[in-house]
Amino acid sequence: MVTEAWIVKMRNQVSANLKHALLLESPSAKKPSLPKQTIGILSFEVANVMFKTVHLHRSLSDAEISKLKSDVFRSEGVRNLVSSDENHLLHLAVSEKLDDLSRVASVVSRLGKKCSEPALQGFEHVYEDIVNGAIDFRKLGFLVKDMESMVKKMERFVNATCSLYSEMEVMNELEQAIVKLQRSQQHQESVKAFEQKLMWQRQDVRSLRDASLWNQTYDKVVEMLARTVCTIYGRIETVFGKKDSTLKRDR
Structure with a gap:
């Protein structure tokens, strides 16, 4: 498992680094660091990713999920052209949500390479192990507590x-x-x-x-997106269930 090997290599500092990178812990002593890079011209690409992230979050609201099950799944077109089996339709729905989230996570991982925090630089490994169930991300303490405030900020x-x-x-x-x-x-x-x-x-x-995003640092923006991605993954688990095999599939 990638994260377990990482924890051993970093002498069990991954969780501490991750929390520090996500501004959940104050370092006891601040060390001088190099100037953090700003987003600059990539701000337009990042804005597009943020827009998609917000849209994905909205699509997982109670109202939207209720509409999906009561209206979309029961529509004549879906039942005739796709399937009348609700379990199969739920499987297709969660697959689509996970694909959308993984595309966002891929961009976040790429942007993370420009961060100064090691935990954000290695977000791809964290996300991979979260999806594979290798770590319980809920215990790491970096999920967004107030998603509506985060969404409004984005x-x-x-x-x-x-x-x-x-x-x-x-x-x-x-x-x-x-x-x-x-x-x-x-x-x-x-x-x-x-x-x-x-x-x-x-x-x-x-x-x-x-x-705008232009003068924001990579660390700040990636932190926002990384926390949001993990929170949305948690929401998908809540809506569709942890035991859905789709949530454990290889990527």
């Missing part, structure tokens, strides 16, 4: 990042317009007006970079 990041994308496009258009006007060596008043607009636009972009 939604704010997603919305701000979408706004940043739009404003950066406007900024690029202004820059190109100024270049064209300068090349024509005419309309100097127009050039000055566009330069003023560009200055204001750059200020808006700088502000949005702070509010």
Whole structure:
């Protein structure tokens, strides 16, 4: 089992490192560390992943699961084209949810390689052992206690990042317009007006970079996503049951 070997190698420090990385424990003594990398241009990809994560979480609400069982499973189209066996339909549903979650976890694992915390760098191993049932992630103490607050936080990041994308496009258009006007060596008043607009636009972009994912560190963002992924996995277990063989399948 990957995590057990990791625990031995790290002298049983994985759990402590994981909790520290996920901001659940305060280190007794802070050590100097290298500056943490910020997300930057990858913020747009990360925003897309966050959006999908939020959507997956919403799809596992009590209301959505009730709708799935009472409406979707019993619809004539599903019963005729897929199956009338509810157990089989549940198996298909949990498979789809796990596939969606694993795609998110894969991106989180890739982003984790840029983190400074070893536990986040090795998230792929943690997630693999969670899925395989090799560790009880509920006992590690890093599940999100208030998912609605976490979801709202991620939604704010997603919305701000979408706004940043739009404003950066406007900024690029202004820059190109100024270049064209300068090349024509005419309309100097127009050039000055566009330069003023560009200055204001750059200020808006700088502000949005702070509010969006752009200026967030990999450690902060990966921590949010890693905790959310594990919490959603726990929700899938709660909704569909631990004993479903799909939850234990190899990946």
